[in-house]
Amino acid sequence: MSIPSESAPSSSTELLPRPSRLGRFWRAARGTVIPTATFLALIALWETGVRVFDIPSFLLPGPSAVIAAGTGLPLAQWLAHTVATLEIVLGGYALSILVSVPLGILIASSRPVAEALYPLLVVTQSLPVVAVAPVIIVILGAGELPRLVITFLIAFFPIVISTVTGLRATPPELVELSRSLRAGAARELWQIRLPWAVPYLFAALKVSITLAVIGAVVAEFVAAEQGLGYLIKFSTSYFKVPLAFAGLAVLAALSLLLFQMVVWVEKTVFPWSVPRQDDR
Amino acid sequence: MTPTAVTFDGVAHAFAARGGEGVLALSGITLDVARGEFLAVVGPSGCGKSTLLRMVAGLLRPSRGTVSIYGRPVDEPRDEIGFVFQKPTLLPWHDVLGNVLFPLRHKYGRATAADRDRARALIAMAGLQGFENRLPEELSGGMQQRVAIARALLPEPEILLMDEPFSALDALTREEMGFELLRLWQQRPHTVIFVTHNIGEAVLLADRVVVMSPRPGRVRTIVDVELPRPRRLESLSDPRFHEHTQRIRALVLDRAAAPA
Numbered sequence: 128m129s130i131p132s133e134s135a136p137s138s139s140t141e142l143l144p145r146p147s148r149l150g151r152f153w154r155a156a157r158g159t160v161i162p163t164a165t166f167l168a169l170i171a172l173w174e175t176g177v178r179v180f181d182i183p184s185f186l187l188p189g190p191s192a193v194i195a196a197g198t199g200l201p202l203a204q205w206l207a208h209t210v211a212t213l214e215i216v217l218g219g220y221a222l223s224i225l226v227s228v229p230l231g232i233l234i235a236s237s238r239p240v241a242e243a244l245y246p247l248l249v250v251t252q253s254l255p256v257v258a259v260a261p262v263i264i265v266i267l268g269a270g271e272l273p274r275l276v277i278t279f280l281i282a283f284f285p286i287v288i289s290t291v292t293g294l295r296a297t298p299p300e301l302v303e304l305s306r307s308l309r310a311g312a313a314r315e316l317w318q319i320r321l322p323w324a325v326p327y328l329f330a331a332l333k334v335s336i337t338l339a340v341i342g343a344v345v346a347e348f349v350a351a352e353q354g355l356g357y358l359i360k361f362s363t364s365y366f367k368v369p370l371a372f373a374g375l376a377v378l379a380a381l382s383l384l385l386f387q388m389v390v391w392v393e394k395t396v397f398p399w400s401v402p403r404q405d406d407r
Numbered sequence: 408m409t410p411t412a413v414t415f416d417g418v419a420h421a422f423a424a425r426g427g428e429g430v431l432a433l434s435g436i437t438l439d440v441a442r443g444e445f446l447a448v449v450g451p452s453g454c455g456k457s458t459l460l461r462m463v464a465g466l467l468r469p470s471r472g473t474v475s476i477y478g479r480p481v482d483e484p485r486d487e488i489g490f491v492f493q494k495p496t497l498l499p500w501h502d503v504l505g506n507v508l509f510p511l512r513h514k515y516g517r518a519t520a521a522d523r524d525r526a527r528a529l530i531a532m533a534g535l536q537g538f539e540n541r542l543p544e545e546l547s548g549g550m551q552q553r554v555a556i557a558r559a560l561l562p563e564p565e566i567l568l569m570d571e572p573f574s575a576l577d578a579l580t581r582e583e584m585g586f587e588l589l590r591l592w593q594q595r596p597h598t599v600i601f602v603t604h605n606i607g608e609a610v611l612l613a614d615r616v617v618v619m620s621p622r623p624g625r626v627r628t629i630v631d632v633e634l635p636r637p638r639r640l641e642s643l644s645d646p647r648f649h650e651h652t653q654r655i656r657a658l659v660l661d662r663a664a665a666p667a
Contacts, residue, residue: 303461304490304492305513306484307484307488307490308510309484309514310513318513319498322500399499
């Protein structure tokens with residue numbers, strides 16, 4: 128198998144042909160270059176299509192019209208709308224986590240509780256929140272609370288489910304280890320089951336942050352005087368469609384940013400829970 | 408006569424099955440394990456070997472009969488016990504050192520500097536020096552199982568229970584780990600109950616081999632292994648090694664072939 132020879136390569140990487148400088152640059156950059164190019168091409172196609180077919184901007188504004196409308200609104204107003212939406216998103220998200228994780232723990236630790244609560248949870252999810260939103264506004268008034276509740280109702284469910292799944296996925300051997308040490312239920316939960324549920328939890332947290340954005344926008348559609356959802360609804364009802372598109376773009380950017388933040392938190396605080404990308 | 412570490416007295420165990428009828432897993436187990444003895448338990452799957460271990464660990468109560476440690480019936484998990492499972496089941500968020508220290512942290516909420524030193528010594532003894540700060544996912548299966556063994560040894564258990572600890576390893580690693588275990592056992596003598604379905608492994612490691620019959624599990628025979636210690640690679644070519652493995656294999660196969 129091994130041939131003792133002085134010219135034998137000292138590491139396996141030397142066996143591979145060394146890529147050219149351009150080749151290495153391409154390998155490093157293709158992950159960003161290809162999607163960016165696709166995106167820019169789509170924008171160009173959109174602009175060209177709108178101009179060639181002379182589509183009125185209240186039906187489909189071209190990217191240039193959207194940018195013009197976006198820059199037409201003062202930055203202070205953009206900030207005010209964005210901050211208003213962000214408050215509802217983050218508030219509703221925090222509420223979802225604060226309720227769902229303990230609820231998941233409760234459901235995972237007791238069969239009667241699980242049997243009592245699961246059907247109820249499924250019912251709340253089978254009700255379309257968009258339809259429930261106006262009712263909630265009527266009940267809770269027009270303040271921040273109903274918007275937080277609507278956001279919560281959309282975002283909390285995946286967190287409950289994945290907390291339960293993660294807690295139950297703990298290997299039975301680890302539970303036996305804990306029992307054989309007589310460590311107690313609190314330590315078993317805190318030092319074994321909860322950390323074990325972290326990867327499951329983050330899978331749901333990533334889904335839920337985007338759901339929270341949806342929830343906040345739905346709430347703003349129904350009752351708000353501020354926020355990106357309100358801006359979009361207001362703009363469309365006055366046929367200011369380019370401004371609505373600008374609002375959509377900001378909303379999409381916000382949603383992406385929040386998602387990336389959740390990814391970053393997982394990578395930074397729980398690096399072991401992120402599957403390694405190299406060598407597998 | 409050496410004092411007895413573990414006693415099984417007429418132990419039977421039934422699992423609740425669907426439909427209300429219990430399934431008898433173990434029946435009429437009466438057995439003494441001497442202090443400092445290395446006892447292997449072999450038998451086909453479904454003979455209740457693992458159940459036996461879990462009773463000693465206090466994780467399961469026998470339906471009938473009693474299991475005692477040093478003459479005291481086991482009614483809850485006891486400090487004298489260390490348990491090594493079939494899979495390493497390390498905590499992926501702790502490094503090697505953290506995993507070895509975990510039982511102490513888990514039980515008492517803290518680990519002292521002295522505990523850390525002991526853990527490092529154990530890790531070195533298990534041949535993992537330099538890997539203290541690696542995460543489990545960076546280790547091979549054999550290395551992970553060494554960590555699991557070090558973890559079980561850290562609280563200095565007098566009785567070590569091992570549930571097919573090497574069955575997930577490849578044949579070469581498995582043999583190597585067997586000798587490693589013997590080396591550890593000679594350095595720190597304690598009672599070992601070692602469950603396996605590998606007959607050669609049982610003969611190589613143990614003072615006595617308990618041969619079980621399946622469904623319900625009963626003690627079929629106990630074979631005294633008269634191989635000199637310390638056992639080495641050469642023990643594998645000792646004619647007595649072959650005699651014992653042949654005899655045990657015949658006993659296991661005979662029962663497995665007979666109609667249930």
